[in-house]
Structure formats: structure tokens, C-alpha cells
Amino acid sequence: MAVGPARGTRRERSRLPAAQRREQIIAATTALVAERGFWGLSMQDVADDCGLTVPGLLHHVGSKDGLLVAVLEHRDAEDVRSLEAALGVPREAASLRELCAALVRRNAAQPEIVRLFTVLAAESLAPDHPAHDYFVARQRTVLVGLATAAKGTCPDPDALARLVMATMDGLQLVWLRDPGTYDLVAMWEEAAAALFGASA
Amino acid sequence: MAVGPARGTRRERSRLPAAQRREQIIAATTALVAERGFWGLSMQDVADDCGLTVPGLLHHVGSKDGLLVAVLEHRDAEDVRSLEAALGVPREAASLRELCAALVRRNAAQPEIVRLFTVLAAESLAPDHPAHDYFVARQRTVLVGLATAAKGTCPDPDALARLVMATMDGLQLVWLRDPGTYDLVAMWEEAAAALFGASA
DNA sequence: CTCCTTACCTAGTACTTAGTAGGTAGTAAG
DNA sequence: CTTACTACCTACTAAGTACTAGGTAAGGAG
Numbered sequence: 131m132a133v134g135p136a137r138g139t140r141r142e143r144s145r146l147p148a149a150q151r152r153e154q155i156i157a158a159t160t161a162l163v164a165e166r167g168f169w170g171l172s173m174q175d176v177a178d179d180c181g182l183t184v185p186g187l188l189h190h191v192g193s194k195d196g197l198l199v200a201v202l203e204h205r206d207a208e209d210v211r212s213l214e215a216a217l218g219v220p221r222e223a224a225s226l227r228e229l230c231a232a233l234v235r236r237n238a239a240q241p242e243i244v245r246l247f248t249v250l251a252a253e254s255l256a257p258d259h260p261a262h263d264y265f266v267a268r269q270r271t272v273l274v275g276l277a278t279a280a281k282g283t284c285p286d287p288d289a290l291a292r293l294v295m296a297t298m299d300g301l302q303l304v305w306l307r308d309p310g311t312y313d314l315v316a317m318w319e320e321a322a323a324a325l326f327g328a329s330a
Numbered sequence: 331m332a333v334g335p336a337r338g339t340r341r342e343r344s345r346l347p348a349a350q351r352r353e354q355i356i357a358a359t360t361a362l363v364a365e366r367g368f369w370g371l372s373m374q375d376v377a378d379d380c381g382l383t384v385p386g387l388l389h390h391v392g393s394k395d396g397l398l399v400a401v402l403e404h405r406d407a408e409d410v411r412s413l414e415a416a417l418g419v420p421r422e423a424a425s426l427r428e429l430c431a432a433l434v435r436r437n438a439a440q441p442e443i444v445r446l447f448t449v450l451a452a453e454s455l456a457p458d459h460p461a462h463d464y465f466v467a468r469q470r471t472v473l474v475g476l477a478t479a480a481k482g483t484c485p486d487p488d489a490l491a492r493l494v495m496a497t498m499d500g501l502q503l504v505w506l507r508d509p510g511t512y513d514l515v516a517m518w519e520e521a522a523a524a525l526f527g528a529s530a
Numbered sequence: 531c532t533c534c535t536t537a538c539c540t541a542g543t544a545c546t547t548a549g550t551a552g553g554t555a556g557t558a559a560g
Numbered sequence: 561c562t563t564a565c566t567a568c569c570t571a572c573t574a575a576g577t578a579c580t581a582g583g584t585a586a587g588g589a590g
Contacts, residue, residue, distance in 0.1 A: 145556060145567055165456045170369025173548065184548080186568045194548065245455055252452035255445055255506050256365045269507050289520050292512070293497070296504050296521070300496030306455050307469050312492070320489050321496070325524055345537055345586060373578065384578080386538045394578065 144181065152190055154180050156204050159197055164245040167253045168198055168261065195260045202264055205243065212236060226279035227326055230294060230318070237302065238314040244302050251299070269295075290325070297321050344381065352390055354380050356404050359397055364445040367453045368398055368461065395460045402464055405443065412436060426479035427526055430494060430518070437502065438514040444502050451499070469495075490525070497521050 146154070158179035162171050173194060177187040191197040216232045217224050224232070237244050254261040276291035284290050301321060305314045346354070358379035362371050373394055377387040391397040416432045417424050424432070437444050454461040476491035484490050501521060505514045 148567075151567080166369055167367050167453050169367055170453075172546075174546075182567095183569065185550080185570085188549070189566090189568065249452045249455065251503065251507075252449045253367050253370075255449065255503075266507060269504065286520075289517075292501070292504055292517060293521055293524065296500030296517075297493070297497050298500070299503055300498070300500030301492070303451065303455075303499055304469065304492055304496050307451075307466060317489075317492060317496075320486075321493055324493060348537075351537080372576075374576075382537095383539060385540085385580080388579070389536090389538065 148190065151180070151182075152200065155187065155190055155197070156201050159201050160205075160246050161242060163198075163201065164242050164249060167249050168259070169253065171197075173197070198260055201246075202261065205246075221275070222278070224279065226276060226283065226290075226294070227322060229276070229279050230298065230322065234298065234315055234318040237298075241306060241309060245306055248299070248302055248306060293325060297325065348390065351380070351382075352400070355387065355390055355397070356401050359401050360405075360446050361442060363398075363401065364442050364449055367449050368459070369453065371397075373397070398460055401446075402461065405446075421475070422478070424479065426476060426483065426490075426494070427522060429476070429479050430498065430522065434498065434515055434518040437498075441506060441509060445506055448499070448502060448506060493525060497525065 155176065158176050159171070162175055162179070171194070173184045173187055176197065177184045180187065187197075191200055213232060213236065214221055216236060217228065221229060250261055251265055253259060254265045256262065272295060273288070273291045276294055277287040280287035280290045280294075298318070301314060301317050305312045305317065355376065358376050359371070362375055362379070371394070373384045373387055376397065377384045380387065387397075391400055413432060413436065414421055416436060417428065421429060450461055451465055453459060454465045456462065472495060473488070473491045476494055477487040480487035480490045480494075498518070501514060501517050505512045505517065
């Protein structure tokens, strides 16, 4: 889990270029937030995992909130990039069913990231959570995106979008709670059959 | 939000019988955990909301973990009681569809409790979370209960149970994120139509 | 009224938290 | 080699963390 040496181990600390250090910080933070949530996250733990001191860490991210922002921005950029690559077409051109299948496949391959979002999404329901606005906005844009993809293929695209989103998030919870037992992709296929009709 | 006077306000503190104080503590904790999660919960905040000092609070619950246990046990007892009352029959006798409808109606009426479970369910994905085992066990028993109710009415009761659970949890997230915009009961009815077939 | 249980307090421990001020040393450009 | 930059440090503050030891006083039982 640790990305660098622990605080105790007195290994000479390496000096990294800012971009590279930032990447390392984001990786460590992602893991820790997935484990503890943002309220349970400590700068000290992140710093330890990176082989830094806390002020050294603050030099890069400014504050604890800045740390969270960095992680979320990074994930967003990454997501758009990788999703378009997986689909092979700009995501507006894909059907809802293809879009979902691609999303689920990607998520199934990176449980840690999914957990980060699951934990943070729940925690940020509180209006004063630093990621609250981010997740409200995210939900809206995702729903719009899904509804757009559904348009024409069903009577009520908005309702279907909500259902699809809810089902995906819910299945991820079931899956993460008992990762050995369940298969996310298989569960989604069952769900898709119910949501989109049994037709291929 | 505060159930009692704040720490600053020097009002004479009332002495309550243990059972009553416990109830108050559980109510305050429920609200705070829903807001901050367990990692973000502080004994001081709970104590303040109850008009107690921290050691006064610890006298009743023993430790921070004890506090969480008290809340979860209380909720479980309450849930079973109220669900059987709402159904009018022991819950083994109800159909899956009725069971779900009753659950959703109840949840729609107490968003704060739903948020408590949503936040805690996500946070407790981490294996060392004090409520981890509780939520793993809970998921299993709920899935078994749902599958039992589904038995005979569909080809794969286990799969349907997972889908139903995922959809309910997911819809609650959508709902809680934007409570003014969405109607949980209406969304569930759309979902039920897709999951159980359009038949009444 | 007295005794005794118990709800709750004060005081203090040992530790962690985010964040600041100001300095040092590695590195790259000129 | 020198200058400028910057990644990162030590040392510190002020506050919050869960929790303990031991005492006080309220309320009911006798």
C-alpha cells in the first residue's frame, strides 16, 4: 500500500520534479481516501506514504482541501481519456448500452478507484463537505450524458438515466462489500437485460 | 440540529435516567454520523449536542466504538419492528414487491436515517472499519431475505435479490444528493416496473 | 433522615491534527 | 562559477482526539 518509505525508516529522501511528485501524491491519496474517506484522511499519512514531511506535502497541494481537488481533477481527466479510448468513438456517438458496458468493464478492473468514488460520493452528501458541489455537479452531468445517449430508444430517457446510474452505483456497492463473491460485469449484464429488455 | 445546549452556554445540566439519556445520545449520534461518517465523528460533538461532557458521554457508551454499536443495534431493532407493523404480516409472508414498496415508503419518510446508512455503508467497505463486519453480515441477510421472497416468482431469485438491493441503494444516493429534485417513491415505482415486469 | 446507587463532573494524559515561518540544499540556466 | 529557482526541511503553534482517575451530588430505597 505504501508508495514510499515510512516515516520511521531514515532513508535519504529523494527530490523529485513537481509533476512526478504530484502524481505520487495523488496515487497515495487515492488509496487512503478509498480506505478512510476524506474526514478520516490525514496529511501525515499521505506524507508518510510519499516519503515526505507534512510541510513538504503542503508545499505541493497547499491545503488538505487542495489535496482532494487535485485527486478529483486528476480522475476526471483520466476518465474522459480512457473512456473515449475504450469506445473507439467520441462518447456522444455510442449507444447507452455500449456506454454502460464500457464503463462497467473499466470499473471492474480498478476496484480501488471505484471505492474512492463510492466512499467520497456518500461522504459528500453533507452540504459542507469540500467535495459536495463537485459531486452534485457530477451527478447532473452524468445523468444528462446518459439521458442523451438514451434519447429516441425509450419513452422516458431521464427516468432510464436515473435508473441506470442508480443500478450501477448500487451494484458497485454490493460488489465492493464482498469482492471475492461477486462479479461486477456479470451482475451488470443481468441488470442490463432487465433495464434495456432481453434483446441484444 | 443540536439536541441540547451547546458547550458554551452555561445552562444547568439536567440529570436524566440512563435509558432516556441513551436515546438522546443515539439520536444525536445518528445525525452526526449521517453528516460526517464515523471517522469524522467526534465524541465532543456528540457530548455537546446532548449537553454533556465527554467523560459523561463515555459513562454511557464506554468508547467511540461502543457509540457506533449502540446506534446500529438501535436501528436494527427499530427497523424490524416498524417494517412488520407496516406490512401487517410477518415479513416472510409478504411478496418481494410488497416488501420493497414498504421499505421504500419508510425510507422516503426518514432521509436522515437513510443517509446514516448510506454514509456508513460506504465508509465501512474498509476492512478495519468498526462497522465493517456488521455491514457484511447485513448485506448477506438482506440478500437472503429478498431472495426468499422472490423464490418461485422468477427464474433466478439470487440475481433478482442483488439487483433489487443495488437499485434501492443506488436510487437512495441519487435522491439524497438532490433531495428537492427527486421523489424516491416515484423513482422506485419506475424501477419496479423494469425489474418485476410492468404487471401490477 | 440515612445510605447507596449512579449520572455526571473536573482535571489531566498522551497523542494527532492542519497549517505557518523561515531556512537549506539540490538543480538548472547563463 | 554564479545566480536564481524550488523542492523540501526543521521547528513550532494552537487546537482537537479518545480516554482515564477519581470525586461530587442528585434521587430513590430503607
